[in-house]
Amino acid sequence: xxxxxxxxxxxxxxxxxxxxxxxxxxxxxxxxxxxxxxxxxxxxxxxxxxxxxxxxxxxxxxxxxxxxxxxxxxxxxxxxxxxxxxxxxxxxxxxxxxxxxxxxxxxxxxxxxxxxxxxxxxxxxxxxxxxxxxx
Amino acid sequence: xxxxxxxxxxxxxxxxxxxxxxxxxxxxxxxxxxxxxxxxxxxxxxxxxxxxxxxxxxxxxxxxxxxxxxxxxxxxxxxxxxxxxxxxxxxxxxxxxxxxxxxxxxxxxxxxxxxxxxxxxxxxxxxxxxxxxxx
DNA sequence: ATTGACCTTATAGCGACTATATAGTTTTAA
DNA sequence: TTAAAACTATATAGTCGCTATAAGGTCAAT
Numbered sequence: 001x002x003x004x005x006x007x008x009x010x011x012x013x014x015x016x017x018x019x020x021x022x023x024x025x026x027x028x029x030x031x032x033x034x035x036x037x038x039x040x041x042x043x044x045x046x047x048x049x050x051x052x053x054x055x056x057x058x059x060x061x062x063x064x065x066x067x068x069x070x071x072x073x074x075x076x077x078x079x080x081x082x083x084x085x086x087x088x089x090x091x092x093x094x095x096x097x098x099x100x101x102x103x104x105x106x107x108x109x110x111x112x113x114x115x116x117x118x119x120x121x122x123x124x125x126x127x128x129x130x131x132x133x134x135x
Numbered sequence: 136x137x138x139x140x141x142x143x144x145x146x147x148x149x150x151x152x153x154x155x156x157x158x159x160x161x162x163x164x165x166x167x168x169x170x171x172x173x174x175x176x177x178x179x180x181x182x183x184x185x186x187x188x189x190x191x192x193x194x195x196x197x198x199x200x201x202x203x204x205x206x207x208x209x210x211x212x213x214x215x216x217x218x219x220x221x222x223x224x225x226x227x228x229x230x231x232x233x234x235x236x237x238x239x240x241x242x243x244x245x246x247x248x249x250x251x252x253x254x255x256x257x258x259x260x261x262x263x264x265x266x267x268x269x270x
Numbered sequence: 271a272t273t274g275a276c277c278t279t280a281t282a283g284c285g286a287c288t289a290t291a292t293a294g295t296t297t298t299a300a
Numbered sequence: 301t302t303a304a305a306a307c308t309a310t311a312t313a314g315t316c317g318c319t320a321t322a323a324g325g326t327c328a329a330t
Contacts, residue, residue: 002276002277003276003277004275004276004277013318013319014276014277015318015319015320016317016318016319018278018279019317019318019319023317032277034277034278034325034326034327035277035278035279035325035326036276036277036278036326037277037278045263049262049263052262053262054317056236056239056240056243056262057236059316059317060316060317061316066259066262069253069259070253070259072253073252073253073254074252074253074254075252075253076249076250076251076252076253077247077249077250077251077252077253077255077256077258077259078249078250080247080253080256080258080259081244081247081249081256081258084240084243084244084258085244087240088237088240088241088244091233091236091237091240092237094233095230095233095234095237098226098229098230098233099230101191101192101226102223102226102227102230104191105191105219105222105223105226106223108191108219109216109219109220109223112212112215112216114211114212114213114216115211115212115213116211116212117208117209117210117211117212118204118205118207118208118209118210118211118212118215119208119209120212121212121215121216123212123215123216123219124201124204124205124212124215127184127187127188127191127201128180128184130183130187137307137308138307138308138309139306139307139308148287148288149307149308150287150288150289151286151287151288153309153310154286154287154288158286169294169295169296169308169309170294170295170308170309170310171295171296171307171308171309172308172309189286194285194286195285195286196285
C-alpha cells in the first residue's frame, strides 16, 4: 500500500504521515525501487492509534510515551494510567480557566448596549479601565 | 522610561514589548542617542490594554481590530460588540469540546484498574480498539 | 507525446511568544 | 579606576502540530 492509500484509509493527509515518520512516531516503511513508500497493515493500525490519541488531544510526546509502554508489554501499566490521569486534570483545568474567562467576557459585554459611539462604548472602556480581575 | 521599566510596570518581558512593536501593536517609541527606546505614559496604557486583551484571550489580530475602532471614536460600536460576541461563542464552543473530551477520557480511564500488565491494560486496549466516538 | 494523478524532498508559514547568540552601554562596587 | 553586573540592541531559531508551497521524478492512460 502506498502513502495515498494509507492516508485515505485513516483519514489523514499524506504530509502528516511523512511528518509523523520524521518525528519517529511512525516506523519508516519499506521503499519501492522508485523510492515510493510501501506500507503494511501494521502501519495502518499504528497510524490509526496515533490519530485516536490526537482526537483525545494527547501531545505527540505523550503518544511517544505510550508507544514506549506498548513496547514493554509485561511491565505494570501504572504509568499509562498516570499519563491519562495527568491529561484528564490538564483538560479539567483548561475547562475551569475557560469558564472563568467566559464569565469575565459576558460581564464585559453587558457593559454596552450596542449602537453607542465607539468613544462611549462600555466594552472598550471596560478593557481600558483595567477593571479586570486576573484569572 | 526605558524598556525594562515599561516591562516591569506592566508585567511583561522586554522581548514581548519589542515583539508587539514589530507586529505594529505598540507604536515605535522615541530613541535615545545610544539607540535605547524611550517610552511615555501613553505606551504604558497601550501596553496594559494589549495585556488585558490577551488575558481575555483575544488574538493579536483582534486587538489590532479593536485598535482600529478606537481610532474612529465617533463610529457606532456595533463592531466592537460583535467582535466580543464572536469571541464569547468561540470560548463557549471550546468549553463544549473540552467537556466532551473529558467525558471520553474519563470513560477510557475507567477501563483499567491500575496494576495490570501493560499488555492487559484496558486504557491502551480502549485506544487501540478504536472504540471511540468522534467528538 | 502529453496530460494528469501520484510520488519525492526541502523549505517556509501559522500564533504568540521565548530563548539564544552576539555585541554595545550604563551603572555599581571593589 | 577598573571590572563586573545589569541593562540595552539586533538577529535568529525554537516551540507545537501540522499545512502549504516549490520543484521535481514516476506512472498509467489517452
